[in-house]
Amino acid sequence: MELFYIVTGALLGVSLGIGLALRITVTLIMRSNDVGDYSGTCDDFGRGVQLCEEKDGMREKAAKKRYASARRKLERRREAVVRRAQSRYVSEGVQRLQEQ
């Protein structure tokens, strides 16, 4: 029995040890030889997501009911943002034309 524990323990230890050693070696090589990884975030391009409504811990039925109702607020926000952007774009264009 003792021998069985030693053999299985050694097999598990060696296989996991090799895996861990490989993982750490590859990580060290990446840190040494590879630079410049990047995956963008919202903050790189503005202020990030602005949540106007949030609710956690709902059961399925309540959640679906919640989802089905109250969509007006977001729609109004969207329209306002688009209107503002359009007027800004137009005024910038006019200013540029005047400069030219």
Add this chain to the structure above:
Amino acid sequence: MTKNYKCRGCGSSVEYDLSVKRLCCPYCGETYTVEEHHKQFPEAGTEVSEPVSRIVRDSRRERAVIPMTVLQCSSCGAELMMNRVETSSFCAYCGQPTVASERLMDYLEPDFIVPFKVTKEQAERIIRRRVKEGFFIPEGIKNFETERLRGIYIPYWLFDVYCSDEQLWKYRKDKDDLYSYRAGDCTFRRLTMEASERFNDEYSKKLEPYNTGDIQRFDAAYLSGFYSDRFDVGKMKARSQAIKRAHELYNEDVEETIPGRRKEIVRSDPKTEILRSDYALLPVWFLTFRYMGKPFTILVNGQTKKMVGAVPFVKKKAAAVFAALAVVFCIILSILFTYANSMCGYILSHSNGSSSNSAGKIVGYYIVGIAFLYGWTWITAIKRYRHMERCIGLTCANTTNRFVKERQDR
């Protein structure tokens, strides 16, 4: 039509100097800001040479030859070759920086430009310093000889994207499936989408982020002394990519606010508006060197100094580190697992009646735990190794090398 920005003092070509952020004459030392140059010499930059525009093609081997347009250098009259997307280059004979203004006007003229902030010397220094630090980097790379170092303005589309969404998220908490509701919006300012077919998209994403707060209105004078390309990825194509990217960024940001694990969107109603789109040129330094006969091209963001690239490693060093770590881990883990196995055996053999159930559970958790650890270690190790190989492949990719190489030398 080519434009050369001439010095009014001595008549030689002026170049945009990053250190003083002015157009400088390398011969008489006269300097001008871009605006001063235009104001004082309104006809500046319009010294025109008649284009000897023709497409160079070999009819027998058309695919193997890149179509080039031949222009004439207005300084020495030599032929100046440009590929189909180049908008500024140098004369191979007299070294005069030249801007193909006709191309800028024929196609859409850029709205903005981020001028180079990093000088040629700085870019080279950054790369040399970084490769010298790497423990696994071969000596041949640490003391590389620069084959080519080129500053190129890469075309980008910049989109202002408005994203709003009402989402229902499902997540798991204490064996229960629960739901979260999120309604929100986000305005992405100047989302950068690279607009060059020939330049690798994965490489260009790694160069980000650019600080678009520093952006300037486009002026062709900024191109003097650098290479530049015009876009060949259309706005419509870039637009759909921008919308996709904005959604991904939006979802990633919202996901962080959701508690629990195994999060997934079960319902959503995304709305996207492109509020504005601009065409801009952003600066990149490309440094090419050779190692074992292969060209490696490392990039430096010309604004933020961010360096991008991966180089091969010394296999002997890597093997030595791996062997040393493997020996240590194998010994420690073998002892630990032998001890843990014998403990499990002891628990199973000494359990009876009601306690045999809990003993079985403990052993079960132990086996699942080992399987999880085993899978996680090997999968992440293999994934990382593949990622590294892909990054090295990207650095020595022929497409990147050709993108830089197929331009006229100074």
